Amino acid sequence: MREHATDQATEAFVAQRNLLFTVAYEMLGSAADAEDVLQETWLRWVKVDLGEVRDQRAYLVRITTRQALNRLRTVKRRREAYVGPWLPEPLLTAPDVAEDVELAxxxxxxxxxxxxxxxxxxRAVFVLREAFDVGYDEIAAALDKTPAAVHQIAHRARRHVDARRPREVVTASQTQAALDAFRHALEAGDLQGLLEVLAPEVVAISDGGGVKLAPPRPITGAEKVGRFVVGGLARTDATLTVGQTVVNGNPALVLRVDGELDGVLAVRVENARITGLYFVRNPDKLTRIDSETALTLR
Structure with a gap:
């Protein structure tokens, strides 16, 4: 009987694994931490009496949320000691994911x-409610809070996020067009070309994690960012190659120096110009760009 129950638990877990990984990753911004959360979720799931579970998906999301929240509190402290700016770990995703506007x-x-x-x-409330459309009652059960409290937290989090994220929804083709213009200027070392695609208020953030060279603080302003990009090319005799990729459901660039992976560049686009440049160079965060990661909101 126990073996049969374990088989049922395994089947249910595997069926929801992509969803659970996506929940954990969006809460943590790290694939490695998300995988650890899934392992912890599994260890708790196999001890559950499935006969008492009415909705296996909801129950698994609840376990994952609790484990991710515990880990998030731990990594928050760890990130305070991180060397230089911290960026999320980029994940290679299938090209068609970019066409799913909500997921992207x-x-x-x-x-x-x-x-x-x-x-x-x-973050837990916002992710579950806004990204995964989880009901307030379910979120309340996952977080051991009342639905009324979850409503208040969701409102506060949504207001905070809305004040900081782009006001327009940008399609994959719009992002790709801006990225193409940036790539051409980058490869040509064309400062004027960069200034034409960079918004005046653009912010460039580089994450080297103390392992790879990166500016210790964000660089703000088109002129400064453009000169930093062109100046970086001028300081090396190495051969730079720039390729197209899809990261986290959005068009991005992968940079190689003398054939070796150097980093992944993602962008934020508003009004056809780049307002954010996110360059991940930390090797520990580049392990997921050679094979696709399956992400899903449902």
Whole structure:
């Protein structure tokens, strides 16, 4: 009987695994931490009496949320000691994911960075409600709070996020057009070309994690960002190659120096110009760009 129950638990877990990973990743911004959360979720799930579970999906999401919230509180402290700016871990996703506007916006590097400014509880509520359309009662059960409290937290978190994320929904083709213009200027070392595609208020953030060279603080302003990009090319004799990719459901660039992976560049686009540049160079965060990660909101 126990073996049969374990088989049932395994089948249910595997069926929801992509969803559970997406929940954990969006809460944590780290694939490695998300995988650890899934392991912890599994260890608790196999001890559950499935006969007492009315909705297996909801129950699994509840366990995952609690484990992710525990880990989020831990990594918040760890990130305070992180060397230089911190960026989410980029995930290679299938090209068609970029056509799912809801998923692409939810997983974008720009929004993930905004979520970093929320408290752990606010982030959990926002992610479950806004991205995964989980009901207030379910969220309340997952967080051991009343539905009324969850309503208040959701309102506060939504107001905070709305004040910081792009006001317009940008399609994959619009992002791709801006990225193409940036790529051409980058490869040509064309400062004027960069200034034409960079918004005046653009912010560039580089994450080297103390392992790879990166500016210790964000760089703000088109002129400064453009000169930093062109100046970086001028300082090296190495061969730079720039390729297209899809990261977190959005068009991005993968940069290689003398054939070796150097980093992944994601962007935030508003009004056809780039307002955010996110360059991940930390090697520990580049392990998921050679094979696709399956993400889903449902």
């Amino acid at each position: 916006e939810s997983m974008s590097m720009a929004l993930m960075l905004v979520l970093e400014t929320l408290t752990p509880t606010e």
